[in-house]
Amino acid sequence: MGESVTGRVLGVLAAFSAERPELTLTEISRRAGLPLTTAHRIVGELAAWGALERQAGCYRIGLRLWEVGALAPRGLGLRETAMPFLEDLYEVTRQNVQLAVLDGTDAVYVERISGRGAVNVITRVGGRLPLHATGVGLVLLAHARPDLQEQVLAGPLRRYTPKTICVPAELRRVLAEVRREGVAITDGMVELIALSIAAPVRDARGDVVAALSVVVPSEGTDARAYVPAVRAAARAISRALGSPDRPRPVETVLAGDDPAGVQEGHLHGAGSSGRPPSGPVRTGRPPS
Amino acid sequence: MGESVTGRVLGVLAAFSAERPELTLTEISRRAGLPLTTAHRIVGELAAWGALERQAGCYRIGLRLWEVGALAPRGLGLRETAMPFLEDLYEVTRQNVQLAVLDGTDAVYVERISGRGAVNVITRVGGRLPLHATGVGLVLLAHARPDLQEQVLAGPLRRYTPKTICVPAELRRVLAEVRREGVAITDGMVELIALSIAAPVRDARGDVVAALSVVVPSEGTDARAYVPAVRAAARAISRALGSPDRPRPVETVLAGDDPAGVQEGHLHGAGSSGRPPSGPVRTGRPPS
DNA sequence: GACGCGGCTTCCGCTCAACGGAAGGATGTC
DNA sequence: GACATCCTTCCGTTGAGCGGAAGCCGCGTC
Numbered sequence: 001m002g003e004s005v006t007g008r009v010l011g012v013l014a015a016f017s018a019e020r021p022e023l024t025l026t027e028i029s030r031r032a033g034l035p036l037t038t039a040h041r042i043v044g045e046l047a048a049w050g051a052l053e054r055q056a057g058c059y060r061i062g063l064r065l066w067e068v069g070a071l072a073p074r075g076l077g078l079r080e081t082a083m084p085f086l087e088d089l090y091e092v093t094r095q096n097v098q099l100a101v102l103d104g105t106d107a108v109y110v111e112r113i114s115g116r117g118a119v120n121v122i123t124r125v126g127g128r129l130p131l132h133a134t135g136v137g138l139v140l141l142a143h144a145r146p147d148l149q150e151q152v153l154a155g156p157l158r159r160y161t162p163k164t165i166c167v168p169a170e171l172r173r174v175l176a177e178v179r180r181e182g183v184a185i186t187d188g189m190v191e192l193i194a195l196s197i198a199a200p201v202r203d204a205r206g207d208v209v210a211a212l213s214v215v216v217p218s219e220g221t222d223a224r225a226y227v228p229a230v231r232a233a234a235r236a237i238s239r240a241l242g243s244p245d246r247p248r249p250v251e252t253v254l255a256g257d258d259p260a261g262v263q264e265g266h267l268h269g270a271g272s273s274g275r276p277p278s279g280p281v282r283t284g285r286p287p288s
Numbered sequence: 289m290g291e292s293v294t295g296r297v298l299g300v301l302a303a304f305s306a307e308r309p310e311l312t313l314t315e316i317s318r319r320a321g322l323p324l325t326t327a328h329r330i331v332g333e334l335a336a337w338g339a340l341e342r343q344a345g346c347y348r349i350g351l352r353l354w355e356v357g358a359l360a361p362r363g364l365g366l367r368e369t370a371m372p373f374l375e376d377l378y379e380v381t382r383q384n385v386q387l388a389v390l391d392g393t394d395a396v397y398v399e400r401i402s403g404r405g406a407v408n409v410i411t412r413v414g415g416r417l418p419l420h421a422t423g424v425g426l427v428l429l430a431h432a433r434p435d436l437q438e439q440v441l442a443g444p445l446r447r448y449t450p451k452t453i454c455v456p457a458e459l460r461r462v463l464a465e466v467r468r469e470g471v472a473i474t475d476g477m478v479e480l481i482a483l484s485i486a487a488p489v490r491d492a493r494g495d496v497v498a499a500l501s502v503v504v505p506s507e508g509t510d511a512r513a514y515v516p517a518v519r520a521a522a523r524a525i526s527r528a529l530g531s532p533d534r535p536r537p538v539e540t541v542l543a544g545d546d547p548a549g550v551q552e553g554h555l556h557g558a559g560s561s562g563r564p565p566s567g568p569v570r571t572g573r574p575p576s
Numbered sequence: 577g578a579c580g581c582g583g584c585t586t587c588c589g590c591t592c593a594a595c596g597g598a599a600g601g602a603t604g605t606c
Numbered sequence: 607g608a609c610a611t612c613c614t615t616c617c618g619t620t621g622a623g624c625g626g627a628a629g630c631c632g633c634g635t636c
Contacts, residue, residue, distance in 0.1 A: 004593075005293035005623070006333040013356050021359045026583055037625050040585070045294040050391075053362075057583085061360040063391050068301050069357025070414030071309045072349040074341075080413065084404055091379075103338075103351050116372055125368065126358030292622070293594070314612060325596050328614070345612085 005042075008034055012042050013051070013065075018127065022058040074101050078210060079111045082201070082237045086113055089214065089233040093226065096121055096215040099201075100136040102144060103128070105152050107137040110210070119194050119217045132157050132171055133164050135186045135196030136211035142178040143200055143208035149175065163188040183231060184213075185223045193218055197226045199234035204242035212237065293330075296322055300330050301339070301349075306415060310346040362389050366498060367399045370489070370525045374401055377502065377521040381514065384409055384503040387489075388424040390432060391416070393440050395425040398498070407482050407505045420445050420459055421452050423474045423484030424499035430466040431488055431496035437463065451476040471519060472501075473511045481506055485514045487522035492530035500525065 015023060015031035023031070029039035043059060046052040050064030070076040082099050090097045096114040100107040106128035114121075123129065131137035131144075131152055141152060157166040165171045178184045184198045198213035212234045214226050303311060303319035311319070317327035331347060334340040338352030358364040370387050378385045384402040388395040394416040402409075411417065419425035419432075419440055429440060445454040453459045466472045472486045486501035500522045502514050 004333060006297050006330055007337075009294050009297050010334075010337045010339065016356065016359050018359065021361060021365065024583075025585095035625050036584080037586095038623080041623080042294055045292060046298075049295075049298045051298065053360075061356060061363075063360055063362050063389065063396055065353075066357040066360035066363035067396065067414050067416075068304065068349060069354040071304050071306065072341075072351055072354035073309060074351050075349075075354035075358075076413055077309065083401070087378075087401065087403060090375075101351065108351055108355065113371070113375065115375060125364055126355050128355075312612070313614095323596050324613085325615095326594080329594080 008032065008038065009042055009046070012039065012046065013061075016061055018124065022055075022060045024058055028059065074209070075110055081240050082111065082210070082212075085233045085236045085240070086111060086212070088236075089212075089229060090115065092229055093214050093216070094118065098123060098136060098213045098215065099210055100134075100140065100213070101210045102131075102140040105131055105148070105155065107131055107134055107140055107211070109136075119215060121191060121194055121215055129190065130158060132166075133160050133189050135184050135189075135198035135213045135215075138174060138178050138184040138186060139198045139200050139211035139213075140208065142175040142184070160190045161188055161192050163192065165189065183227055185227075187218050187223070195221060195223055197223055197230045199230045200238075201234050202238040202241065202243040204244075206244060209241070210237075296320065296326065297330055297334070300327065300334065301353075304349055306412065310343075310348045312346055316347060362497070363398055369528050370399065370498070370500075373521045373524045373528070374399060374500070376524075377500075377517060378403065380517055381502050381504070382406065386411060386424060386501045386503060387498055388422075388428065388501070389498045390419075390428040393419055393436070393443065395419055395422055395428055395499070397424075407503060409479060409482055409503055417478065418446060420454075421448050421477050423472050423477075423486035423501045423503075426462060426466050426472040426474060427486045427488050427499035427501075428496065430463040430472070448478045449476055449480050451480065453477065471515055473515075475511070476506050483509060483511055485511055485518045487518045488526075489522050490526040490529065490531040492532075494532055497529070498525075 011032035011034065012028055015028045020027075025040060025043055026036065028034075028043060029036045032039060034042070043052060047054055047059065047062070050062045052059045052065070053062040054060075078101065079099065086097045086099060090113045094115055094117055096112060096118045098109055098113075099111040100109045102108075107130075108128045109123050109125055112123060112125050129137060131141040141149060153168045153171060157168070157171065158164070159166050165174060174184075182199065185195070186198070187195045189196075194215050195218040196213045196215045198211050200208040201210040201212055203209045212230060214230050216223070216226065299320035299322065300316055303316045308315075313328060313331060314324065316322075316331060317324045320327060322330070331340060335342055335347065335350070338350045340347045340353070341350040342348075366389065367387065374385045374387060378401045382403055382405055384400060384406045386397055386401075387399040388397045390396075395418075396416045397411050397413055400411060400413050417425060419429040429437060441456045441459060445456070445459065446452070447454050453462060462472075470487065473483070474486070475483045477484075482503050483506035484501045484503045486499050488496040489498040489500055491497045500518060502518050504511070504514065
């Protein structure tokens with residue numbers, strides 16, 4: 001992928017990150033692993049088009065690229081529908097309200113409302129955190145395809161705090177509970193001070209496409225008090241997405257009974273393999 | 289630009305639009321003006337990387353691209369800072385609250401909060417409207433570089449409603465007023481039912497980098513009542529961006545006396561300096 | 577004020593990645 | 607079964623992209 005021009009272009013874009021949103025040409029060339037001249041040419045074209053912008057010798061992601069990104073149905077599209085309900089939920093709770101979707105083995109935050117009063121949390125719109133460590137992550141994982149669940153259970157489970165779930169067996173138990181309860185309550189798994197109440201959002205086909213959560217201070221909070229509001233908001237968004245009122249029956253339990261290829265077909269097959277039957281299920285960040 | 293691979297890649301991305309956020313391969317190839325095979329190859333690479341996603345034979349903008357777009361300082365970056373204040377303003381007014389930045393001769397909407405009660409307006413996050421026709425647009429234009437102002441005054445001024453300002457002389461007068469008052473009140477210029485109150489947002493250097501507006505029903509509203517709140521919110525955001533408390537003295541009046549290169553140095557001669565005389569100051573949508 | 581340095585830009589001849597026509601599925605429709 | 611549409615693979619040709627070299631600019635140093 002580093003070979004084709006397309007790959008190089010994407011490499012240039014990938015050189016930018018939340019920590020380094022502005023880069024000089026030389027930095028870009030280093031980060032993308034491209035000869036300076038090559039980077040120069042590509043960056044020039046990107047800037048001419050508006051995908052990058054230049055200010056004081058530094059390049060940054062351009063508005064035009066942001067506009068295109070805004071067309072992502074799972075990004076702003078979803079956000080657009082969900083916003084009024086998030087707004088309501090925020091108003092009732094006065095706490096951080098978050099909306100996240102699944103990508104690879106991460107939860108990607110699509111929206112966050114946080115008033116001045118709410119706990120400060122590390123998440124950021126456009127940011128990602130692993131599934132096992134967050135409320136929204138657990139909800140997404142609990143309703144994800146079995147093979148993805150297994151992959152996460154097998155993979156390393158990074159510890160953020162003493163409370164992070166890092167034991168596969170425990171995680172498995174919690175996921176079952178989340179499925180049963182229709183809500184995930186997690187305490188201090190990323191940051192000790194924060195507690196989150198999360199619920200699933202379904203699309204017209206009844207599939208879980210996002211998760212909604214409220215993050216509150218863990219100190220002196222009765223989490224259960226938030227459950228109805230979170231659930232209601234999640235249901236409201238689901239309805240707005242065209243979800244049937246009665247969510248489909250408790251779905252695919254963990255492990256085993258995967259109706260082989262129920263959707264997308266080709267599951268395993270990991271690393272590239274030259275793109276024969278299309279790509280394997282994208283897992284985590286692509287090679288870049 | 290249609291020649292280089294980079295250009296083709298961008299062409300593929302540009303094929304997507306708010307009206308057509310999902311496209312088949314063939315549609316992409318047609319819209320981008322590429323042979324099917326070429327489109328196939330490029331789209332394949334983009335999808336493998338996550339810039340596009342495939343669902344049921346259709347391609348859509350992928351989450352990964354959305355993530356990268358989220359790094360645009362003028363997009364989500366700005367939004368992130370402004371959000372709490374927009375929130376406040378929304379709470380006080382219960383009306384549409386919008387934040388827009390300048391791009392070419394358009395205002396690009398970076399954020400919009402609209403509760404269920406507010407007037408329905410055509411704007412959309414990530415969408416654009418010409419400067420002369422909107423409240424935020426007038427604010428942005430009033431504080432824009434003189435050459436851009438001239439360009440807009442010279443260019444065709446599209447009429448949306450009978451109230452849209454389409455006469456250069458009148459526009460010039462209004463701009464002066466906006467500069468003087470520090471706020472723009474526009475009634476029914478895009479849609480007859482809506483009235484907007486807009487104010488400028490400044491960055492650390494005191495430059496106007498965005499505009500904030502509240503859109504209310506024109507029927508039975510006293511616009512002036514909203515002015516203080518809008519102004520206060522705009523000032524608050526400016527302050528959060530590091531703007532000096534006392535905004536710089538009334539700036540560059542229209543026309544003429546452009547202190548050639550007062551900031552940035554290279555005003556004319558557009559982009560860098562390489563890329564020969566390049567295009568003149570990017571105007572509206574780039575060639576694509 | 578000459579020198580060195582780091583970052584940026586231009587030039588240009590070589591080469592291999594990209595191109596795209598053709599042909600072959602897969603699916604759906606009448 | 608014939609037709610239409612859309613997608614995918616193959617492969618020989620060629621010019622777009624490559625990247626080393628060299629020059630430019632602004633800056634800090636001696």
